[in-house]
Amino acid sequence: MGCSKIVGRCFPIFVIAIVFDVVGIVLLLLGIFAQLTYWDFFIYTGAIIISLSLIFWICWYSVNLEPSEELRLA
Template sequence: MLLGRPCAGCHPGRCVFFLIVALLSDTVGLVLLLVGIFATLNYWDFLVYTGALILALSLLFWIAWYTFNIQVPLEKLDL
């Protein structure tokens, strides 16, 4: 709900692919990071570093999703 309006009119934007990839990489990175921290495994460092790298990579997908959803009116484009 945004400013009292129902969220029925909300949409993910034009680049749904980047949104889905960003959400999946956030989920996978967070799961790997938390398993590496809290599980008693011999290869915990691999999981922690891999999870952190995937989370950092997900920031690129979020930036791409945001950038490709910017809409500029034609009047503002000096064509």
Template structure:
């Protein structure tokens, strides 16, 4: 739903695998980061750093997904 109208053209794009990998890295990174911050464990620093790395890798997936879904009409290309 976009601005009160039902969105009929919403789709994940052409690169669904990259989207799923980005979402998975976000979820795993957030869980590890929060577990490292709030749990009383002896290896909390490993969890915090690993969670931050997963979140950083998810940014690569998000940029790739966005880049591969850019559509340019053939008329705008100078071929």
């Protein structure tokens, strides 16, 4: 059972979505907990990156949708 069987179709989009989530969370937490003078840059950038990852999650989900039996027979 390969990794793409567990994840579904379009493994690259799944990986890109995970990377965007991890980078966004790291930047967000860095902006919150690090004692930096430009903390707001990290908070806003992390939030934007996490928001952009939703595009990849929606693409990955819509690629993995299976048509119903009624649509396949039509």
